[in-house]
Amino acid sequence: xxxxxxxxxxxxxxxxxxxxxxxxxxxxxxxxxxxxxxxxxxxxxxxxxxxxxxxxxxxxxxxxxxxxxxxxxxxxxxxxxxxxxxxxxxxxxxxxxxxxxxxxxxxxxxxxxxxxxxxxxxxxxxxxxxxxxxxxxxxxxxxxxxxxxxxxxxxxxxxxxxxxxxxxxxxxxxxxxxxxxxxxxxxxxxxxxxxxxxxxxxxxxxxxxxxxxxxxxxxxxxxxxxxxxxxxxxxxxxxxxxxxxxxxxxxxxxxxxxxxxxxxxxxxxxxxxxxxxxxxxxxxxxxxxxxxxxxxxxx
Numbered sequence: 001x002x003x004x005x006x007x008x009x010x011x012x013x014x015x016x017x018x019x020x021x022x023x024x025x026x027x028x029x030x031x032x033x034x035x036x037x038x039x040x041x042x043x044x045x046x047x048x049x050x051x052x053x054x055x056x057x058x059x060x061x062x063x064x065x066x067x068x069x070x071x072x073x074x075x076x077x078x079x080x081x082x083x084x085x086x087x088x089x090x091x092x093x094x095x096x097x098x099x100x101x102x103x104x105x106x107x108x109x110x111x112x113x114x115x116x117x118x119x120x121x122x123x124x125x126x127x128x129x130x131x132x133x134x135x136x137x138x139x140x141x142x143x144x145x146x147x148x149x150x151x152x153x154x155x156x157x158x159x160x161x162x163x164x165x166x167x168x169x170x171x172x173x174x175x176x177x178x179x180x181x182x183x184x185x186x187x188x189x190x191x192x193x194x195x196x197x198x199x200x201x202x203x204x205x206x207x208x209x210x211x212x213x214x215x216x217x218x219x220x221x222x223x224x225x226x227x228x229x230x231x232x233x234x235x236x237x238x239x240x241x242x243x244x245x246x247x248x249x250x251x252x253x254x255x256x257x258x259x260x261x262x263x264x265x266x267x268x269x270x271x272x273x274x275x276x277x278x279x280x281x282x283x284x285x286x287x288x289x290x291x292x293x294x295x296x297x298x299x
Contacts, residue, residue: 001056002126005079005101005113008051012044012083012099013117016090020118023093037087041065044083048101052079064209078104082209086185095119100187102212109235112213112220114191123191123217131194131220140223140244141196146254149247152181152189154203161205165258169202172254186240190214193242194221200243200251202228204258211240224248228259237261 019026019040027039045063049070052059061071063081071079079101084090086097095118103111112131114123123138125131131138143149151173155166174180181198183189187210189201194217212235215225225242227234230252234240239259243251256262 001103001111002113002124004052004055005103005111006115006122006124008048009099009101009113009115009122011047011051013115015044015047016040016084016097016099016117020090020093020095023091026091028091037065038084038091040090041084041087044099045081048081048083048099062209064207076106080104080209080212082187082213085187085210086183089184094184096183096188097185098188098191100209100213102209102216104212109212109216109219112216114187114213114217116188116191123194123213125194125213125216125220127216127220129220131217133191133195138194138217138221139196140193140218140221141199141247143199143244144246146176146247146250147178149177149199149243150179150181151177151200151202151243151251152183152192152198153201154184154186154189154206155182166204169255169258173202173251176250176254186210187214190225190240190242191217193223193244194218196221200241200247202239202241202251202255204228204239206238206240208235211235215240215242218242226252227261228252228255229261230256231261 042065045065049061049063053071056077058072058075059077059079060073060075061079061081062068082100084097085100089096099115101113102109110127112125121133123133170180186203186206190211191214192198193201218225223242223244225234226232227237227239228241241251241255
């Protein structure tokens with residue numbers, strides 16, 4: 001199955017690379033503020049689905065753009081697809097995006113491919129058989145002190161996202177690490193944790209297609225993945241944290257209180273911190289009560 005997933009990912013990557021030669025000609029639409037989809041997303045997704053269903057017509061599909069429109073509806077085999085993880089980067093010509101494909105059997109992750117077409121980097125993982133970058137076996141980093149670690153994360157970008165709580169999370173992590181990084185592609189961030197390029201990752205507001213393949217990469221490379229409380233049953237919970245085993249525990253100690261599944265007391269403390277941030281944020285000039293237009297929203 002991994003070979004067929006690789007074939008599908010490379011087919012999508014070819015579509016993406018051709019479009020990247022003239023990205024300004026790509027048709028773009030907006031799902032909501034700061035959340036874009038292009039014809040490349042749709043074409044790459046269709047290429048993946050056609051490749052997989054030609055080989056496995058009785059399997060189910062869960063794809064970012066088309067949902068569960070294709071494939072069988074009741075199969076125990078489910079392919080979870082993000083055809084272009086990092087669309088906003090792609091639109092701007094920033095080469096930090098990838099194809100992400102995972103397969104679950106009876107709800108358990110079994111196969112994963114993350115393909116970075118701009119670098120021709122192919123990350124693969126099979127349950128119980130390890131994770132690889134091209135032909136090289138991957139292992140998570142060996143750092144044991146959080147203050148020596150480079151941690152990747154994703155920022156909120158949609159209307160309604162809790163910016164102030166995320167700023168609190170970042171503040172807590174920044175003072176305890178050697179630095180934070182944001183690539184704009186959660187799937188690539190997780191692949192980079194698996195490769196040991198970074199030591200950990202955290203981000204709220206993610207869907208299963210953002211993290212499914214990367215999660216298997218990390219665990220097969222010897223790392224841990226879960227929600228901010230450390231619960232490994234995270235795939236549908238909208239928050240993801242990963243790291244090498246020693247660093248993962250230290251991240252739980254910092255971020256656990258921000259989890260949707262934290263205790264009532266921890267949640268109250270987080271709300272108080274967020275209110276403090278609002279109280280100390282710059283105010284608008286007197287008389288200006290207008291909210292900024294959607295196009296001025298932060299990326």
